[in-house]
Amino acid sequence: MSNYYAAILAGGVGTRLWPLSRQARPKQALQLIGDRTMFQHAIERLAPLFPRDHVVIVTGRKHAELLQPQTPDLPDENFILEPMGRDSGPAVGLGAIHLHRRDPEAVMAMLTADHFIAYVERFRAVLAAAEKVAQTGRIVTLGIKPDFPSTGYGYVRQGESLGQFDGFEVFHAEQFTEKPDLATAQAFFESGRYSWNSGMFIWRVDRLLAEFERQRPSLHRQLMTIADALGTPDGARVLAEVWPQIEKISVDYAIMEGARDVAVIPVDIGWSDVGSWASLLDIIPGDEQGNVALSEHLAIDTHRTLVRSEKRLVVTIGLEDMIVVDTDDALLICPKDRAQDVKAVVDRLKQGERSELL
Amino acid sequence: MSNYYAAILAGGVGTRLWPLSRQARPKQALQLIGDRTMFQHAIERLAPLFPRDHVVIVTGRKHAELLQPQTPDLPDENFILEPMGRDSGPAVGLGAIHLHRRDPEAVMAMLTADHFIAYVERFRAVLAAAEKVAQTGRIVTLGIKPDFPSTGYGYVRQGESLGQFDGFEVFHAEQFTEKPDLATAQAFFESGRYSWNSGMFIWRVDRLLAEFERQRPSLHRQLMTIADALGTPDGARVLAEVWPQIEKISVDYAIMEGARDVAVIPVDIGWSDVGSWASLLDIIPGDEQGNVALSEHLAIDTHRTLVRSEKRLVVTIGLEDMIVVDTDDALLICPKDRAQDVKAVVDRLKQGERSELL
Numbered sequence: 001m002s003n004y005y006a007a008i009l010a011g012g013v014g015t016r017l018w019p020l021s022r023q024a025r026p027k028q029a030l031q032l033i034g035d036r037t038m039f040q041h042a043i044e045r046l047a048p049l050f051p052r053d054h055v056v057i058v059t060g061r062k063h064a065e066l067l068q069p070q071t072p073d074l075p076d077e078n079f080i081l082e083p084m085g086r087d088s089g090p091a092v093g094l095g096a097i098h099l100h101r102r103d104p105e106a107v108m109a110m111l112t113a114d115h116f117i118a119y120v121e122r123f124r125a126v127l128a129a130a131e132k133v134a135q136t137g138r139i140v141t142l143g144i145k146p147d148f149p150s151t152g153y154g155y156v157r158q159g160e161s162l163g164q165f166d167g168f169e170v171f172h173a174e175q176f177t178e179k180p181d182l183a184t185a186q187a188f189f190e191s192g193r194y195s196w197n198s199g200m201f202i203w204r205v206d207r208l209l210a211e212f213e214r215q216r217p218s219l220h221r222q223l224m225t226i227a228d229a230l231g232t233p234d235g236a237r238v239l240a241e242v243w244p245q246i247e248k249i250s251v252d253y254a255i256m257e258g259a260r261d262v263a264v265i266p267v268d269i270g271w272s273d274v275g276s277w278a279s280l281l282d283i284i285p286g287d288e289q290g291n292v293a294l295s296e297h298l299a300i301d302t303h304r305t306l307v308r309s310e311k312r313l314v315v316t317i318g319l320e321d322m323i324v325v326d327t328d329d330a331l332l333i334c335p336k337d338r339a340q341d342v343k344a345v346v347d348r349l350k351q352g353e354r355s356e357l358l
Numbered sequence: 359m360s361n362y363y364a365a366i367l368a369g370g371v372g373t374r375l376w377p378l379s380r381q382a383r384p385k386q387a388l389q390l391i392g393d394r395t396m397f398q399h400a401i402e403r404l405a406p407l408f409p410r411d412h413v414v415i416v417t418g419r420k421h422a423e424l425l426q427p428q429t430p431d432l433p434d435e436n437f438i439l440e441p442m443g444r445d446s447g448p449a450v451g452l453g454a455i456h457l458h459r460r461d462p463e464a465v466m467a468m469l470t471a472d473h474f475i476a477y478v479e480r481f482r483a484v485l486a487a488a489e490k491v492a493q494t495g496r497i498v499t500l501g502i503k504p505d506f507p508s509t510g511y512g513y514v515r516q517g518e519s520l521g522q523f524d525g526f527e528v529f530h531a532e533q534f535t536e537k538p539d540l541a542t543a544q545a546f547f548e549s550g551r552y553s554w555n556s557g558m559f560i561w562r563v564d565r566l567l568a569e570f571e572r573q574r575p576s577l578h579r580q581l582m583t584i585a586d587a588l589g590t591p592d593g594a595r596v597l598a599e600v601w602p603q604i605e606k607i608s609v610d611y612a613i614m615e616g617a618r619d620v621a622v623i624p625v626d627i628g629w630s631d632v633g634s635w636a637s638l639l640d641i642i643p644g645d646e647q648g649n650v651a652l653s654e655h656l657a658i659d660t661h662r663t664l665v666r667s668e669k670r671l672v673v674t675i676g677l678e679d680m681i682v683v684d685t686d687d688a689l690l691i692c693p694k695d696r697a698q699d700v701k702a703v704v705d706r707l708k709q710g711e712r713s714e715l716l
Binding site: 019298300301309311312313314315316317318319322324326327328329330331332333334335337338341342344345348349354357 | 377656658659667669670671672673674675676677680682684685686687688689690691692693695696699700702703706707712715
């Protein structure tokens with residue numbers, strides 16, 4: 001029996017997909033591409049590499065109540081519940097102690113619930129290769145071969161080659177860089193030595209916990225306190241007591257940037273983080289005019305425009321490169337190149353205390 | 359007691375204001391400007407020149423059922439019902455025979471139900487002057503002093519001056535021209551001798567009926583058949599029998615283009631036919647960014663944009679000169695300079711048999 005597990009972090013909201021994404025209806029619960037939600041895509045593309053009982057979800061209770069009905073073949077106990085959001089560092093630690101209790105030899109793939117992957121067979125193939133690398137004690141990150149000098153992603157620099165695993169060339173990961181400025185991004189892109197940081201990592205759980213102990217000793221102690229109570233009558237109480245004291249920290253900052261013996265596997269899996277409405281125009285094939293209609297759209301002289309409505313007919317005349325997203329209580333219209341500014345809208349709504357729209 | 363009457367033609371739909379205007383919700387019934395419908399504006403600006411019992415409405419039964427509750431002080435019997443639409447020529451004839459029966463000396467102002475007039479005092483003043491001209495036997499048209507060489511309106515050429523009436527200079531109307539091409543419109547505009555045809559006319563009813571008799575003898579006979587039965591037990595039956603046989607014809611074509619002794623009074627009354635959504639951007643004062651919000655609008659880097667929603671918050675980022683009209687079942691987005699193309703949308707919907715959206 002394999003000791004390879006997938007842990008899907010599903011705690012985020014995805015504010016850049018407002019007005020469709022809301023606190024109570026996060027991005028991973030949305031049906032954006034095809035007839036499945038992002039979460040359903042994330043689960044279904046794991047089979048047959050990961051049997052269902054080797055897939056765990058780390059998320060909050062409210063998200064779990066929303067997501068579990070979307071995957072009825074995933075048992076309740078596969079949902080590992082955070083009492084509240086503490087960013088990805090503690091979340092991955094919580095997943096790790098659960099898997100470690102189940103199997104001290106576990107290898108864990110930390111995956112995302114709300115990203116798009118076009119080439120799912122290659123995705124499973126690289127995950128299988130990554131497990132073999134991880135079994136050697138390396139921490140593995142999946143690197144995305146960049147299409148353009150993006151300033152929206154973190155980068156990983158490839159060092160020496162560590163050889164081929166299942167046909168994928170694996171490199172020593174020399175350095176993680178947070179989202180760069182454009183000049184830096186261009187230099188990275190032209191060098192050919194950088195991948196985008198996909199946020200998907202593969203590691204032995206004991207190796208990950210050792211990195212927590214070395215780099216974040218207080219967080220490690222808190223995780224161990226929770227781990228010691230797992231499966232005991234005190235488990236829920238200890239988690240509820242310790243978790244609120246844990247500091248928010250991302251897994252990149254907590255672990256990856258300072259980790260030893262990190263490997264990167266650059267791969268083209270048709271990946272997108274679906275970070276904004278604009279990305280759907282890139283992911284989803286458009287019609288002859290380049291329009292992407294996620295609902296009924298009467299397009300007159302309209303090109304490269306995304307339309308998504310709850311139930312209304314959307315009629316557009318003379319639009320180019322535009323995004324139209326319509327929900328029951330809010331309607332967003334913006335050019336594709338302003339799609340990132342949707343986050344500013346959410347901030348404005350917060351300031352205006354329009355919490356019913358958040 | 360005055361024998362001056364206003365007859366408001368309220369039979370149209372206003373397809374260029376789709377998706378707000380519908381067969382069952384015509385433009386005149388819409389609340390577009392301020393807190394009153396176009397029809398309410400049209401009625402209210404007549405007082406005190408026309409007392410309520412001197413105001414009649416010519417329209418169909420369905421429109422009357424919609425409009426009458428908007429003007430509760432206008433009695434049922436002031437609504438003159440056409441069995442079906444036959445364009446403005448027969449409609450004005452129907453109004454004329456009703457008023458002639460009531461008062462053979464009646465002077466009638468034929469007015470519109472769905473136009474905007476900014477300067478209502480000057481409007482009443484010119485109507486008062488026009489009555490004096492009409493009493494001399496002239497047919498009077500209110501001419502709108504053009505702002506620009508519009509190709510969207512008909513034109514009236516001013517001939518010799520007929521003198522001042524109440525401070526308004528009145529001219530012999532030499533010629534009516536249908537909507538011209540741009541070169542002609544520019545020549546008209548530059549000559550200073552042309553007014554736009556506002557579609558508002560003032561005439562003695564006997565004088566109008568004589569023009570019908572001279573220019574449209576068969577239509578005149580049909581109107582006289584209806585007139586003879588007015589107020590008798592046969593009235594409704596005769597109207598129902600004769601009206602469907604009447605040919606559709608506009609008042610411009612039936613009467614005005616060939617009428618004798620026509621006068622024009624060029625005037626600036628801040629008039630607009632509200633012929634498209636774009637015109638509302640011209641009529642309604644915008645905010646500092648030139649935006650006109652007829653409902654809640656969160657505007658980020660948005661300029662000169664009209665927003666009208668049934669109940670949704672509309673958020674726009676980076677839009678310029680755009681029109682956004684949102685209803686329960688349809689949403690329209692187009693640049694201001696494409697607002698005329700909304701008619702094409704309605705035609706497309708007809709072809710697609712989307713009659714529920716018409």
